[in-house]
Amino acid sequence: MTYEAVIGLETHVQLRTRTKMWCGCANEYGAEANTNVCPVCIGLPGVLPVPNAEALRKTALAGMLLNCDVPSYAKWDRKNYFYPDNPKNYQLTQLDFPSTIEGFVEFEFGEGIERVRINRAHLEEDVGKSTHFSDYSGVDFNRAGVPLLEIVTEPDLTDADMAYDYLNALKAILEYGGVSDCNMEKGQVRCDVNISVRPIGQTELGEKVEIKNMNSFSGVRRAASYEIERQIGVLREGGTLVQETRRWDDAVGITESMRTKEDAHDYRYFPDPDLMPHTPSEEWIAEVRASVMELPLARKQRLMADYQLPASDAEVFVGDAALGDYFEVAAKGAKNPKAVANWVMNNLQAKLTETGGSTADLKFESSAIGELVRLVEDSKINSRIAQDVFSEMFESGKAPAVIVEEKGLSQVSDSAELEAFCNEAIEANPGPAQDFRNGKETALNFLKGQVMKASCGKANPQMVGELLKKILGS
Amino acid sequence: MPHTLTISQLTDKLAQGELSSREATQSCLDRIAAVDGQLNAFISHDPEDALAQADAADAALASGKSKPLLGVPIAMKDVIAVNGHPLNCASKILGDFNSPYDATVTEKLREAGAVIFGRVNMDEFAMGSSTENSAFGPARNPWNPDCIPGGSSGGSAVAVAADECIASLASDTGGSIRQPAALCGCVGLKPTYGRVSRYGLVAFASSLDQVGPLTKDVRDAATMLGVIAGEDKRDSTNVPEPVPDYIAALTGDVKGLKIGLPKEYQVEGLDPEVKAATEAAVAKLEKQGAEVKEISLPHTQYAIATYYIIATAEASTNLARFEGVRYGARVDGASPEEMNRATRGAGFGEEVKRRIILGTYVLSSGYYDAYYLRAQKVRTLIRQDFLNAFKEVDLIASPTTPTPAFKIGEKANDPLQMYLSDIFTISCNVAGLCGISIPCGFSVSGLPLGLQLLGKPFGEPDLLRAAHAYEQATEWHTKRPKIG
Numbered sequence: 001m002t003y004e005a006v007i008g009l010e011t012h013v014q015l016r017t018r019t020k021m022w023c024g025c026a027n028e029y030g031a032e033a034n035t036n037v038c039p040v041c042i043g044l045p046g047v048l049p050v051p052n053a054e055a056l057r058k059t060a061l062a063g064m065l066l067n068c069d070v071p072s073y074a075k076w077d078r079k080n081y082f083y084p085d086n087p088k089n090y091q092l093t094q095l096d097f098p099s100t101i102e103g104f105v106e107f108e109f110g111e112g113i114e115r116v117r118i119n120r121a122h123l124e125e126d127v128g129k130s131t132h133f134s135d136y137s138g139v140d141f142n143r144a145g146v147p148l149l150e151i152v153t154e155p156d157l158t159d160a161d162m163a164y165d166y167l168n169a170l171k172a173i174l175e176y177g178g179v180s181d182c183n184m185e186k187g188q189v190r191c192d193v194n195i196s197v198r199p200i201g202q203t204e205l206g207e208k209v210e211i212k213n214m215n216s217f218s219g220v221r222r223a224a225s226y227e228i229e230r231q232i233g234v235l236r237e238g239g240t241l242v243q244e245t246r247r248w249d250d251a252v253g254i255t256e257s258m259r260t261k262e263d264a265h266d267y268r269y270f271p272d273p274d275l276m277p278h279t280p281s282e283e284w285i286a287e288v289r290a291s292v293m294e295l296p297l298a299r300k301q302r303l304m305a306d307y308q309l310p311a312s313d314a315e316v317f318v319g320d321a322a323l324g325d326y327f328e329v330a331a332k333g334a335k336n337p338k339a340v341a342n343w344v345m346n347n348l349q350a351k352l353t354e355t356g357g358s359t360a361d362l363k364f365e366s367s368a369i370g371e372l373v374r375l376v377e378d379s380k381i382n383s384r385i386a387q388d389v390f391s392e393m394f395e396s397g398k399a400p401a402v403i404v405e406e407k408g409l410s411q412v413s414d415s416a417e418l419e420a421f422c423n424e425a426i427e428a429n430p431g432p433a434q435d436f437r438n439g440k441e442t443a444l445n446f447l448k449g450q451v452m453k454a455s456c457g458k459a460n461p462q463m464v465g466e467l468l469k470k471i472l473g474s
Numbered sequence: 475m476p477h478t479l480t481i482s483q484l485t486d487k488l489a490q491g492e493l494s495s496r497e498a499t500q501s502c503l504d505r506i507a508a509v510d511g512q513l514n515a516f517i518s519h520d521p522e523d524a525l526a527q528a529d530a531a532d533a534a535l536a537s538g539k540s541k542p543l544l545g546v547p548i549a550m551k552d553v554i555a556v557n558g559h560p561l562n563c564a565s566k567i568l569g570d571f572n573s574p575y576d577a578t579v580t581e582k583l584r585e586a587g588a589v590i591f592g593r594v595n596m597d598e599f600a601m602g603s604s605t606e607n608s609a610f611g612p613a614r615n616p617w618n619p620d621c622i623p624g625g626s627s628g629g630s631a632v633a634v635a636a637d638e639c640i641a642s643l644a645s646d647t648g649g650s651i652r653q654p655a656a657l658c659g660c661v662g663l664k665p666t667y668g669r670v671s672r673y674g675l676v677a678f679a680s681s682l683d684q685v686g687p688l689t690k691d692v693r694d695a696a697t698m699l700g701v702i703a704g705e706d707k708r709d710s711t712n713v714p715e716p717v718p719d720y721i722a723a724l725t726g727d728v729k730g731l732k733i734g735l736p737k738e739y740q741v742e743g744l745d746p747e748v749k750a751a752t753e754a755a756v757a758k759l760e761k762q763g764a765e766v767k768e769i770s771l772p773h774t775q776y777a778i779a780t781y782y783i784i785a786t787a788e789a790s791t792n793l794a795r796f797e798g799v800r801y802g803a804r805v806d807g808a809s810p811e812e813m814n815r816a817t818r819g820a821g822f823g824e825e826v827k828r829r830i831i832l833g834t835y836v837l838s839s840g841y842y843d844a845y846y847l848r849a850q851k852v853r854t855l856i857r858q859d860f861l862n863a864f865k866e867v868d869l870i871a872s873p874t875t876p877t878p879a880f881k882i883g884e885k886a887n888d889p890l891q892m893y894l895s896d897i898f899t900i901s902c903n904v905a906g907l908c909g910i911s912i913p914c915g916f917s918v919s920g921l922p923l924g925l926q927l928l929g930k931p932f933g934e935p936d937l938l939r940a941a942h943a944y945e946q947a948t949e950w951h952t953k954r955p956k957i958g
Binding site for chain 1: 553554555561563568571573574575577672673674675676677679680681707708709710711787788790791794795796797799800801810811814834837838839842846
């Protein structure tokens with residue numbers, strides 16, 4: 001019998017906001033333990049939460065980027081459980097009326113495009129961070145109350161690689177939207193995986209296993225891959241699977257049972273009486289919608305279609321959105337956008353890396369690279385000279401045409417002038433000239449080089465070649 | 475004897491320079507020293523801090539400053555956060571915890587110039603109707619120290635009734651201000667839900683709790699409400715309704731005010747003396763020009779059950795934060811779970827544990843729909859009852875309590891009987907209304923009796939107007955217990 005896997009993901013992402021979800025403490029990673037705390041986020045007696053407007057806005061934006069609906073009514077619920085890192089011993093979350101619902105993510109997988117349905121993306125609060133020392137434990141509450149977006153997929157994923165690609169696509173979307181920095185090292189993205197397997201053809205789902213404790217996307221891929229094999233193995237050997245939660249041991253590369261359904265928590269969810277429901281107006285939703293930007297995949301597809309860029313170039317511009325934005329301005333009206341792309345990706349990026357600057361610091365107009373490309377295409381300058389012009393543009397910010405004019409860099413295409421250069425070169429180098437006459441084609445390059453040198457690089461190289469051949473052949 | 479003064483009397487004397495805030499504060503401190511050993515209204519107080527605040531108030535008075543409570547000593551129920559003062563909620567579990575911040579009401583009192591002193595006794599975490607559930611021992615009724623003073627704000631009522639302070643601030647979740655006010659013979663006001671910020675009030679039941687004053691007369695209640703009411707962005711449940719001039723509402727005139735008497739309030743167990751006093755009080759208001767008519771609140775019989783489901787559900791999670799990890803008393807254990815268990819086992823009293831267990835039960839998977847969700851639906855019906863009634867009347871009158879103060883220990887082993895003593899006060903919180911209890915007589919045995927008036931949401935001006943008019947026509951509020 002052949003089996004297939006059914007996978008759903010629950011991804012927690014810290015929102016990039018100035019302050020925490022319910023108080024004015026900084027939402028900042030890496031501060032000294034328990035310095036970004038106040039009575040509210042450590043749950044002192046008597047405090048009350050006040051929702052962070054920026055977090056609500058970014059949640060709605062994230063939902064829109066994930067093609068979700070933003071309902072006009074959302075509410076807060078308390079999820080009750082005791083743990084030392086949970087200051088109130090309940091976590092504020094959204095149980096049955098989340099801020100965004102029913103969307104999808106499209107992403108490239110293999111040769112095609114896959115679509116995973118999103119059940120919901122809801123807002124909740126992060127908890128503190130426990131550290132265990134030799135004979136005691138400590139809790140850092142800097143993270144407690146940081147806004148956390150939980151993105152829950154439908155069980156639409158069918159293998160570990162697909163889960164991995166979905167996560168990368170999700171990360172790209174959230175980074176693009178400025179919703180989250182998605183920094184894995186800083187623990188800004190955490191993921192739980194639900195996996196079941198079933199014989200191909202069977203419609204009902206198998207027993208669901210939830211896996212926790214993966215700390216990277218590749219960890220998710222390895223854990224999912226291991227777990228699928230494990231479950232299929234159990235069934236093949238005639239065993240049965242139970243609904244349970246398992247823990248991924250990254251060092252060993254296995255999952256181990258944490259708890260079964262019987263000892264699952266009863267979180268005693270109920271609506272938080274300290275918070276009013278969030279009831280966004282149509283105007284507010286429209287305002288957020290106005291800030292929705294193009295998604296990475298859509299941008300890639302558009303760059304390829306509008307500028308005839310190869311996929312690899314489009315990916316560079318999607319991966320570095322600022323560079324991509326710069327390219328689109330520079331390529332406006334360009335006859336050969338691919339040539340503009342090359343300048344931006346190679347020369348410009350190299351210069352920026354060298355100087356540590358960004359496209360915002362550039363002295364020259366965004367249209368200048370297009371102009372430079374046009375000068376080459378129109379044979380006004382050759383590509384060697386173009387490199388010098390670009391360096392000068394970068395330094396002074398002057399327009400390429402101005403630089404060419406000022407420095408007299410215009411390509412020499414006057415046949416009489418060029419013929420004089422050619423004759424000089426032949427006279428000065430009788431050996432190579434004879435070699436060419438004897439059929440040694442490469443000797444021409446040497447002579448061409450001499451002409452370029454004599455003309456300070458300004459000679460039209462194509463014309464020089466033709467002239468040399470003509471003189472030597474006659 | 476400055477400690478016997480009302481707020482308005484004291485502020486007059488302070489303004490005229492007849493008296494200093496230091497003298498008034500010292501007088502309260504002396505009174506505490508004289509009688510509190512017997513009454514146990516105060517859990518703790520810091521005379522030096524109080525006198526320093528009084529001196530600051532005197533300096534402000536000398537420079538011609540005028541503020542509504544400038545120099546007035548006010549005692550705080552032990553659930554309201556005052557920066558640098560102990561915050562115990564009359565529980566062992568908070569250990570030596572001092573609040574590092576001010577509640578919004580505390581800030582407002584400070585801005586109004588009050589001398590904030592003393593932590594007054596209460597039922598632990600405001601759970602109870604007798605102040606017997608205090609880890610610091612029961613408070614006693616100044617009219618008869620064998621009797622309970624009511625609860626949960628028993629200490630607040632005792633401190634006011636026994637002139638240990640000029641006024642006090644407390645909280646009311648199901649009658650915790652009005653019931654002890656009635657049993658101790660003072661005025662207790664529970665504002666409309668959302669009228670006063672809850673920020674810094676340690677939550678018992680978040681959707682029912684409201685801060686309010688206990689005072690020696692109705693004018694003082696109006697003054698206090700004017701100070702503490704108003705918008706607070708730190709409390710999402712606070713309603714940004716403008717604060718009217720409550721003193722201006724005290725016209726002494728009730729002509730045309732319609733007062734309803736709920737027919738469902740003729741309950742079994744209503745003490746005949748209480749019944750007679752209430753009827754006499756209503757007759758007095760009628761004589762003063764109010765119109766009285768019978769009304770119906772058909773869902774009254776479900777109020778107590780509804781209340782005890784919602785209040786305990788909310789309390790069970792509100793009190794989850796007390797486990798000794800970040801503050802308060804801690805009993806160590808081998809694991810976090812054991813530490814929680816040991817800390818909470820040792821730190822909470824019986825009644826608090828009972829309510830946490832009840833609340834945990836009603837929120838449990840499989841029971842939620844039958845209890846909590848259903849209670850919320852009934853709550854809507856109860857509120858609707860009142861909103862319908864308030865289409866016909868401006869106020870609703872009833873006894874505050876079914877009986878006068880009972881003996882200490884009398885109901886301690888019968889929690890259900892204790893819960894039933896809240897029958898008249900509980901609906902006000904369930905429906906989110908405002909209510910007041912004012913003195914309306916004495917039992918044959920010399921214990922005070924209270925008249926309760928309920929008003930529509932944000933109907934405090936009418937409530938205070940009627941209470942004040944009645945007070946003007948009677949002398950009950952001027953009676954003082956003889957202590958010691």
